Amino acid sequence: MTFWIIEIAYLVASALFVMSLYWMNDPKTARRGVGAGVAAMALAIVGTLFNPGIVNWGYIAGAVGAGVLIGVPLSWVPLTAVPQRTAVSHAFGGLAAGLVGAAKFYLWRGEPESFTAFRTFALVAEVILGFLTFTGSLMAAGKLQEVKWIPQRPVTYPFQNAVNVGLLGLAVACGLALVYRPLELAYLFPVIVVLALTFGILLIIPIGGADMPTVISLLNSYAGLSAVAMGFVLDNKLLVIAGALDGSSGLILSIIMCRAMNRSFTNVLFGAFGQVQAKTGAAETRTAKKETPEGAAQVLEMASQVVIVPGYGMAVAQAQQRVRELYDELTKRKIEVKFAIHPVAGRMPGHMNVLLAEADIPYDKLIEMDDINPEMAQTDVVLVIGANDVVNPAARHDKTSPIFGMPIIDADKARMCLAIKRSMNPGFAGIENELYFADHTYMLFGDAKAVVGDLVKQLQGGSGLH
Amino acid sequence: MLFAPLLASAGAAEAGPAALASLLFVFLLATFIGLGVVTRVSRLLHTPLMSLTNAISAIAVVASIVITGQDHPPLINLLGAIALAASMTNIVSGFLITDRMLKMFKRPGEEKRS
Numbered sequence: 316m317t318f319w320i321i322e323i324a325y326l327v328a329s330a331l332f333v334m335s336l337y338w339m340n341d342p343k344t345a346r347r348g349v350g351a352g353v354a355a356m357a358l359a360i361v362g363t364l365f366n367p368g369i370v371n372w373g374y375i376a377g378a379v380g381a382g383v384l385i386g387v388p389l390s391w392v393p394l395t396a397v398p399q400r401t402a403v404s405h406a407f408g409g410l411a412a413g414l415v416g417a418a419k420f421y422l423w424r425g426e427p428e429s430f431t432a433f434r435t436f437a438l439v440a441e442v443i444l445g446f447l448t449f450t451g452s453l454m455a456a457g458k459l460q461e462v463k464w465i466p467q468r469p470v471t472y473p474f475q476n477a478v479n480v481g482l483l484g485l486a487v488a489c490g491l492a493l494v495y496r497p498l499e500l501a502y503l504f505p506v507i508v509v510l511a512l513t514f515g516i517l518l519i520i521p522i523g524g525a526d527m528p529t530v531i532s533l534l535n536s537y538a539g540l541s542a543v544a545m546g547f548v549l550d551n552k553l554l555v556i557a558g559a560l561d562g563s564s565g566l567i568l569s570i571i572m573c574r575a576m577n578r579s580f581t582n583v584l585f586g587a588f589g590q591v592q593a594k595t596g597a598a599e600t601r602t603a604k605k606e607t608p609e610g611a612a613q614v615l616e617m618a619s620q621v622v623i624v625p626g627y628g629m630a631v632a633q634a635q636q637r638v639r640e641l642y643d644e645l646t647k648r649k650i651e652v653k654f655a656i657h658p659v660a661g662r663m664p665g666h667m668n669v670l671l672a673e674a675d676i677p678y679d680k681l682i683e684m685d686d687i688n689p690e691m692a693q694t695d696v697v698l699v700i701g702a703n704d705v706v707n708p709a710a711r712h713d714k715t716s717p718i719f720g721m722p723i724i725d726a727d728k729a730r731m732c733l734a735i736k737r738s739m740n741p742g743f744a745g746i747e748n749e750l751y752f753a754d755h756t757y758m759l760f761g762d763a764k765a766v767v768g769d770l771v772k773q774l775q776g777g778s779g780l781h
Numbered sequence: 782m783l784f785a786p787l788l789a790s791a792g793a794a795e796a797g798p799a800a801l802a803s804l805l806f807v808f809l810l811a812t813f814i815g816l817g818v819v820t821r822v823s824r825l826l827h828t829p830l831m832s833l834t835n836a837i838s839a840i841a842v843v844a845s846i847v848i849t850g851q852d853h854p855p856l857i858n859l860l861g862a863i864a865l866a867a868s869m870t871n872i873v874s875g876f877l878i879t880d881r882m883l884k885m886f887k888r889p890g891e892e893k894r895s
Binding site: 332333335336337339340341342343345346348349352353355356359360362363364366368369370371372374375377378379381382383385386387389390392394397400401404405407408410411412414415417418419421422433434531532535538539542543545546547549550551552553554555556557558559560561562563564565566567568571656658663664665666668669672673675677678679680681683 | 800801804807808811812814815816818819820821822823824825826827828829830831832833834835836837838839840841842843844845846847848849850851852853856857858860861862863864865866867868869870871872873874875876877878879880881882883884885886887888889
């Protein structure tokens with residue numbers, strides 16, 4: 316009886332997990348997806364509690380209580396901090412997988428017949444994936460949160476990739492040895508754990524901020540795969556299914572991110588992208604043209620279509636509400652305003668969409684790169700707010716540029732471009748942006764929030780005079 | 782009999798080659814379903830998607846409950862309890878923040894917050 320209660324709970328939970336992701340295909344049904352996910356998880360937990368061997372109810376209640384106490388505040392973070400929060404939860408997911416693996420390993424020592432080659436292999440995979448996801452995600456979260464003692468720019472040293480690959484190879488070799496002699500070589504287990512923890516840190520150190528969307532997606536995938544491995548260890552289909560859903564979701568997001576940067580996984584992981592480029596050749600001194608908020612407001616008022624290109628700079632400056640006010644002022648004047656969203660804008664997939672949705676921009680105005688680019692030639696004004704590499708025309712023609720080949724938003728093809736920028740420093744990828752020196756580009760220097768606020772004030776003040 | 786112990790308490794006996802093979806099939810099919818379903822997710826929702834899958838992969842909670850709850854040496858129970866707390870954190874914060882984000886996506890025409 317108990318068997319079937321648990322199995323049926325798990326079966327229904329599996330179906331609900333699939334439906335949960337299915338309903339995410341449209342913002343209209345997406346919240347139903349969350350409901351399905353919650354129901355599935357509740358079923359899985361309640362089903363598990365029917366397990367006859369459970370006696371330590373106090374421990375369970377305590378741990379669940381602790382999880383709720385940490386989890387609830389963690390869901391209140393500002394949306395600009397969602398990438399960090401996501402990285403932290405990848406870390407928790409990896410930690411849980413690693414610890415469950417460790418617990419099983421030491422339990423199995425008391426029942427040696429459990430160490431079949433396949434299950435030991437799965438256990439090693441679970442532990443390596445789990446612990447490397449743990450430290451890797453914590454490092455990523457630290458970089459995203461800009462924690463003082465974690466360097467933002469990539470850190471490189473000689474033979475870095477050889478060291479990393481060597482470490483991982485050593486961990487795998489120890490794991491394989493453990494598959495053959497699980498009992499005699501049990502002392503290798505803590506070694507594997509330490510190697511995996513170290514590898515996680517070293518893997519993230521050489522990765523720069525601009526690559527974070529890919530890295531977070533990849534870590535998402537690892538967290539899922541560690542759950543799959545756990546499913547193999549425990550002979551549990553629900554774990555395998557839920558883990559596979561998470562793993563494939565992370566994989567797809569990573570592929571989308573890589574394509575959006577025209578880079579490969581290897582290049583992201585081992586490329587140390589984002590070191591400031593040494594200025595090469597005769598650095599011609601080009602000057603960018605400056606514009607005042609008054610002038611920019613007039614230009615915007617005359618336009619019939621305005622496309623806003625938001626980037627991470629908008630999030631850093633917390634300028635979303637001001638952008639919303641600007642959107643209101645312009646649409647009031649019957650100006651068509653659209654937002655051009657590059658897939659890697661921000662620090663995680665879809666980050667800009669969430670920030671703009673929070674500012675009450677209707678989601679039909681958030682246009683993907685491929686759909687907005689054909690409209691660029693008919694656009695009167697492009698307003699770049701805190702975006703940089705994703706609008707750099709060098710990606711199209713400059714073969715020497717590190718971002719060559721990356722699909723970009725064609726801001727330079729609009730009739731006029733206004734770019735808000737704090738200073739002329741290069742962006743996260745460490746590359747000069749040609750767009751700022753183009754003939755029809757005018758710069759608005761300053762904090763994004765302040766500048767957009769000035770534009771709004773100009774528009775509000777100006778409207779009364781006409 | 783049907784009463785095969787389910788998760789942790791089981792020895793290797795019931796996880797024979799047939800069980801492992803069927804798990805591989807499950808993994809394969811679930812991955813294909815995952816790829817199929819996730820490619821159709823609206824790009825608008827990629828951030829909520831990630832926090833949702835985050836919560837879903839905290840399904841490790843079922844394994845953690847068993848390890849925490851069963852009669853094992855205290856150290857093993859402690860490992861389980863930490864894993865359980867970590868999974869619970871992901872479940873709670875993952876679902877809550879996903880819903881919070883999804884609430885913000887306003888359909889055209891209902892953009893004004895009341």
